[in-house]
Amino acid sequence: MTGEPAPDDSLAETFWAVARRLRRLSKDALAPWEVTPGQSRALGVLVRNGEMRPGALSEHLRIAPRSATEVVDDLEDRGLVERSPDPADRRATLVRVTPRGREIADGIRAARVAEAEEFFRGLDAHDRSELARILGSLRD
Numbered sequence: 001m002t003g004e005p006a007p008d009d010s011l012a013e014t015f016w017a018v019a020r021r022l023r024r025l026s027k028d029a030l031a032p033w034e035v036t037p038g039q040s041r042a043l044g045v046l047v048r049n050g051e052m053r054p055g056a057l058s059e060h061l062r063i064a065p066r067s068a069t070e071v072v073d074d075l076e077d078r079g080l081v082e083r084s085p086d087p088a089d090r091r092a093t094l095v096r097v098t099p100r101g102r103e104i105a106d107g108i109r110a111a112r113v114a115e116a117e118e119f120f121r122g123l124d125a126h127d128r129s130e131l132a133r134i135l136g137s138l139r140d
Contacts, residue, residue: 043105051096
């Protein structure tokens with residue numbers, strides 16, 4: 001963080017500047033794996049929650065079902081996820097992470113932890129806690 005915002009900076013402008021910086025850092029952190037932020041999020045959801053239908057994945061990601069299908073298609077093309085018939089409903093499919101996908105997801109998670117530590121290093125524990133509380137209330 002570079003210090004106090006200039007007096008003419010609005011809260012929204014400061015927020016968007018931080019969001020842009022985070023987006024840039026996130027893109028840089030993902031570069032070694034050549035995945036998009038959306039693909040990274042999908043891998044993370046699947047690693048944490050296990051196999052699921054594409055519709056459930058779209059709900060977890062808060063994106064349109066068609067967008068989730070595109071993400072799954074891209075990940076499947078790279079061998080990071082695989083589809084299989086849902087034994088409970090032969091018309092539906094399940095998506096699961098492959099061993100290679102899990103390996104990449106683990107690497108991304110480690111890089112993100114390091115990225116977050118670097119990004120928030122200027123905040124003490126109390127400030128981090130307050131920021132988490134405030135952002136949590138804005139997210140929901």
